[in-house]
Each structure stands twice: as C-alpha cells, then as structure tokens.
Amino acid sequence: MGRSSRWYVGTDRNAYIHRAWMRRGLPSRAFEGRPQIAIANTASDLVPCNMHLDEVAEHVKRGVWEAGGVPLNLPVVSLGETQVRPTAMLWRNMAAMATEEMLRANPIDGVVLLGGCDKTIPALLMAAASVDLPAVVVPGGPMLTGHFRGRPLGCGTDVWRLSEEVRGGRLSEAEFLRSESSMIRSKGHCNTMGTASTMGLLAEALGMTLPGLAGTPAPDSRLLAGAHESGGLVVEMVAADRRPSVVLTRASFSNAIVALAAIGGSTNAVVHLLAIAGRLGVELTLDDFDRIGSGVPLLVDLQPAGRHLMDDLYRAGGLHAVLHQVRDLLDPEAITVTGRPLVDHLDEATIHDGDVIRTRDQPVLHDAGIAVLYGNLAPDGAVIKPAAASSHLLKHRGAALVFDSVEDLHARLDDPDLDVTPDSVLILRGCGPKGYPGMPEVANLPLPPKLLAQGVRDMVRICDGRMSGTAYGTVVLHVAPEAAAGGPLAKVRTGDMIILDVPGRRLDIDIPDEKLAAREPAPAAVNAFARPSRGWQRLYLETVQQANTGADLDFLVGSSGDHVPRESH
Numbered sequence: 413m414g415r416s417s418r419w420y421v422g423t424d425r426n427a428y429i430h431r432a433w434m435r436r437g438l439p440s441r442a443f444e445g446r447p448q449i450a451i452a453n454t455a456s457d458l459v460p461c462n463m464h465l466d467e468v469a470e471h472v473k474r475g476v477w478e479a480g481g482v483p484l485n486l487p488v489v490s491l492g493e494t495q496v497r498p499t500a501m502l503w504r505n506m507a508a509m510a511t512e513e514m515l516r517a518n519p520i521d522g523v524v525l526l527g528g529c530d531k532t533i534p535a536l537l538m539a540a541a542s543v544d545l546p547a548v549v550v551p552g553g554p555m556l557t558g559h560f561r562g563r564p565l566g567c568g569t570d571v572w573r574l575s576e577e578v579r580g581g582r583l584s585e586a587e588f589l590r591s592e593s594s595m596i597r598s599k600g601h602c603n604t605m606g607t608a609s610t611m612g613l614l615a616e617a618l619g620m621t622l623p624g625l626a627g628t629p630a631p632d633s634r635l636l637a638g639a640h641e642s643g644g645l646v647v648e649m650v651a652a653d654r655r656p657s658v659v660l661t662r663a664s665f666s667n668a669i670v671a672l673a674a675i676g677g678s679t680n681a682v683v684h685l686l687a688i689a690g691r692l693g694v695e696l697t698l699d700d701f702d703r704i705g706s707g708v709p710l711l712v713d714l715q716p717a718g719r720h721l722m723d724d725l726y727r728a729g730g731l732h733a734v735l736h737q738v739r740d741l742l743d744p745e746a747i748t749v750t751g752r753p754l755v756d757h758l759d760e761a762t763i764h765d766g767d768v769i770r771t772r773d774q775p776v777l778h779d780a781g782i783a784v785l786y787g788n789l790a791p792d793g794a795v796i797k798p799a800a801a802s803s804h805l806l807k808h809r810g811a812a813l814v815f816d817s818v819e820d821l822h823a824r825l826d827d828p829d830l831d832v833t834p835d836s837v838l839i840l841r842g843c844g845p846k847g848y849p850g851m852p853e854v855a856n857l858p859l860p861p862k863l864l865a866q867g868v869r870d871m872v873r874i875c876d877g878r879m880s881g882t883a884y885g886t887v888v889l890h891v892a893p894e895a896a897a898g899g900p901l902a903k904v905r906t907g908d909m910i911i912l913d914v915p916g917r918r919l920d921i922d923i924p925d926e927k928l929a930a931r932e933p934a935p936a937a938v939n940a941f942a943r944p945s946r947g948w949q950r951l952y953l954e955t956v957q958q959a960n961t962g963a964d965l966d967f968l969v970g971s972s973g974d975h976v977p978r979e980s981h
C-alpha cells in the first residue's frame with residue numbers, strides 16, 4: 413500500500429473525510445490503493461515560457477490513468493525570468509520549499525515535474541530531492557526559431573547583440589523595435605543554450621527524464637507523446653520504489669557535468685546542480701566542475717557561444733547524439749528513471765547534422781567546461797566559461813574600474829568622460845545572493861559606448877552576480893564570498909591592478925595580502941540594498957548561502973523525506 417493509503421484507506425471518520433471531498437467524479441476504486449500522482453505544474457500566465465504546460469499536463473494525465481494511477485494537477489510557484497523582479501533567482505528557493513512542503517503535506521505517491529523557464533526545473537528538482545518521492549521531469553521544451561530580416565533570432569542572445577548595436581550607433585532604434593515581434597515565434601522557453609535549455613538537458617543527463625525527451629521543442633507533438641509516456645513511467649516508478657535518491661547520485665552529477673561541458677551549457681547550471689546535490693547530501697563541489705568538465709570537448713554549435721538554436725539541436729540528433737560522442741566519459745553506474753543506466757539509452761544515437769553537433773574528433777573546442785578560479789579576490793572561488801570568452805583576454809592584467817551597484821553602473825557607464833580603456837577591468841559588486849538580493853544576471857555588464865565606438869567588443873568583467881546563459885564575453889562570475897558578505901571584492905578600488913589568469917586558474921588583486929587585509933570594505937558595496945524587515949526577503953537574507961555551495965538557504969540543505977504528517981482533524 414502506498415503513502416496515500418494513509419489518507420484514503422479505512423472506515424474511520426478521517427478516511428471518510430479525505431475520500432468524500434475528493435469525490436468530484438472519481439470512482440471509488442481511485443482510493444483503493446492506486447498511486448496518486450501529482451503533476452507539479454509551473455504553468456502560469458505570468459511565466460510566458462511555461463504557458464503551454466497545462467496542455468502538457470493533460471497528456472501526463474492520460475498516461476497516469478492508462479497505467480492505473482490517479483493524476484492530480486498541483487499548481488506550484490512558478491517564476492518567469494523576464495517578468496519577476498528583482499530577479500527570479502531570489503525566489504528559486506521559495507519555489508523549491510513550497511513545492512517540497514505541498515508534496516509532503518498531500519496524499520501523493522509520485523510526482524511529474526513540469527518546468528521550463530530558467531528557475532523552474534532547478535526548483536522542482538530541489539523539491540523532489542528533498543521530499544524524495546518517485547519523480548520524473550517533463551521539460552517544457554524550447555520555442556521554434558524566429559527570424560528577423562532573414563536571420564534567425566536567438567532569444568536573449570540577440571537582444572543583447574541588437575541593443576549593443578543600437579548603443580554603438582550601428583542599428584536604428586526603429587529597426588531594433590521592429591525585431592521585437594519576431595523574437596518569440598512559438599510557445600516554449602528560450603531557444604538558445606541558455607539556462608532553461610541547459611537545465612532541461614541536464615535533467616535528462618542526471619537521469620530524471622524519459623530518455624530522449626529533453627530538448628523536444630514545445631510545439632512538437634512528440635513532447636505530448638513523451639508527457640503521456642512519462643505519466644505511465646512514474647506509476648511504474650512508484651511500484652518499483654525508484655526515488656530521486658537512487659537516481660541522483662554522485663555518478664549522475666558527474667554525467668551532468670560532462671553533458672554541461674559538451675553542450676556548452678549555462679554557467680547558472682553550476683549554482684543549480686550544487687543546490688540540488690546539497691538536497692541529497694551528494695558530495696559535489698565547485699572544483700568538480702573544473703576537474704570533470706574542463707577536458708570535455710564542446711560538441712554543440714549553439715548560440716550564445718556558436719551559431720545554431722535548440723530546434724536545430726533536436727533535428728540534429730539531440731542530447732543523446734551528443735552524449736554518444738562522449739560515452740567513455742560518462743559514469744556507467746548512473747541510472748535513470750527507467751531503472752536502466754543512462755549509457756544504455758545511447759546505443760541508437762546518431763548525428764544527423766554535423767554542423768550543429770560535432771564529432772569527438774572535430775569538436776567546436778577541445779576543452780570546454782567551466783573554469784574555477786581562486787585568488788585573493790575570490791578566496792572561495794569564481795567561475796568563467798572560457799568558451800564564451802575572448803581568447804586574448806584569458807590572461808590579462810588591467811586597472812579596475814569599480815561600480816558599487818547596477819544603478820551606479822547605469823549612472824556612469826555612458827559618460828563620454830569615463831576614465832576607461834580597452835584594458836580596464838570592469839568590476840560590478842553588490843550583486844551576490846545577499847547583495848542585490850538574489851544574485852541577478854547582471855554580470856555581463858555592457859561595454860562603455862566610447863569603447864564600443866572604437867570597435868571594442870569584449871573586456872574583462874568581474875562580478876559577484878550571475879550571467880544570463882544567453883550572454884557571452886570574458887566575464888568572471890559568482891565571486892565568493894560576495895562583497896555584501898564581506899568578500900575582498902568589497903575592498904577593491906578603482907585603479908587597483910587586477911590579474912586574471914584563466915589557464916592558471918587565478919583571480920587576484922595585485923596588492924600584498926597584509927595591505928588588502930588592512931583595507932576597509934567600501935560602505936556602498938556592503939550596504940547597497942536596504943535590509944527588509946519582514947517576509948521572504950528577510951528570511952532569504954538571513955539564511956542564504958554563497959554561490960560556491962549553490963546559494964540555497966542554510967536550513968533547506970538536506971532532505972526531510974516523505975514522512976506522512978499528523979492528521980488534520
């Protein structure tokens with residue numbers, strides 16, 4: 413008998429109440445030991461990338477019914493990356509906590525997780541890991557490719573590119589605005605290798621989706637068929653007692669890191685994977701991303717680092733074709749929601765378009781992955797994605813130009829008298845988990861117009877915030893500890909010499925340690941944000957951890973399992 417039978421089975425008053433209020437057309441046999449399957453559904457009219465998930469949920473329901481389960485739609489906190497202020501990341505942990513608690517509080521035996529937009533799949537996976545009920549992810553899928561003036565548009569990436577062209581005087585504002593209606597062609601999430609695409613694909617690399625489903629475009633009928641199959645699969649998982657804790661092992665995180673490198677995925681995946689691992693007690697560190705991922709070849713030529721878009725990746729063979737090329741780097745022990753190892757599902761995988769997915773011997777880049785930097789400017793680490801950076805800047809020494817906040821940046825950046833050269837190192841602080849708060853995607857700060865006009869296209873930038881997965885440039889991110897938590901970033905002054913050495917994995921300020929230790933942090937860097945006195949933001953500020961461990965709340969790390977709470981009456 414499943415967990416839900418503790419609500420429904422029996423002749424006492426409480427079982428009567430639990431059944432009676434659910435009788436809205438359900439037959440009596442629905443309460444006689446059938447698996448009750450929640451569909452944790454992030455559909456919302458305010459989350460444009462997930463708007464279509466109600467339709468997907470209907471197909472999950474068919475699969476659950478067909479397999480003998482009872483499907484139950486469970487709307488959960490949803491986060492729209494483009495709509496939510498100050499940043500969706502501020503609410504990721506709240507969405508995870510609320511979903512975890514609602515799964516535990518209800519008569520649920522298993523769950524199908526419907527996500528898409530950036531934070532939704534990470535939050536759902538964190539919740540599923542903590543409640544540890546049989547769970548399968550159905551990624552909502554990317555949108556189809558839009559075009560403008562005959563050119564494909566990558567959402568996100570091309571917004572940055574076109575807006576820089578306006579700032580550089582190479583595109584009129586009228587043309588820029590004309591492109592707006594071409595950007596979003598269909599339902600689905602961003603079509604570049606941004607965070608949503610990355611986390612959908614990594615959910616599969618972790619073993620948490622029906623094999624072959626991740627990356628299916630949102631309008632594609634095969635997504636609905638996969639949703640149907642996923643509904644049946646979770647019923648089978650409940651019978652087999654196959655829980656996230658047996659799927660999400662160190663081996664599966666290792667596979668996800670290999671996949672992250674091979675697809676050229678978003679740096680945001682580092683923070684999300686660390687947080688998910690933290691929910692399971694899996695020993696995963698920042699250094700694992702460098703150690704496991706850095707020798708992996710980049711095989712996918714997608715924006716923002718490359719040319720193509722998610723629709724092309726699916727047509728070219730999808731994630732399985734990519735993983736087939738690096739099969740020897742995958743851990744064969746890691747199983748998927750099917751109960752079989754991930755590597756077993758790769759036998760049939762084929763590349764159908766070698767322009768989009770490269771073979772191992774002709775990669776886009778030989779060494780991809782994420783480089784983890786340490787030094788007196790980042791004692792607990794910082795990350796950079798070399799594939800998205802300019803090779804001539806990977807070893808660089810330059811004078812710091814410091815901005816204490818995004819507002820400070822916007823107030824001064826366009827000043828024609830700004831004292832900046834192409835060798836300057838732009839530093840933006842006050843953007844970490846505590847500083848903003850919420851660690852927004854502002855690290856790819858725009859370049860000063862006076863340098864854009866000179867043809868400068870990239871500069872070294874350093875920030876304690878994150879960068880959109882759709883962005884690019886020589887950007888050092890996730891500096892830990894952040895300025896607002898007392899990190900040395902708060903002590904940097906404009907004019908200090910900064911040394912970036914990506915091959916040597918160093919990020920330093922060229923000041924003797926004793927002199928740096930004696931410096932006071934800049935007050936504006938530490939107190940950029942007025943401390944809230946109540947609500948989620950207060951809880952968040954008091955308990956959020958730093959980026960190098962996943963920016964989860966300290967009391968949410970770990971699992972509470974699926975215990976059945978005491979009766980309500």
Ligand code: FES
Binds near residue numbers: 493602606608
């Ligand atoms: Fe939702 Fe990009 S805004 S995935």
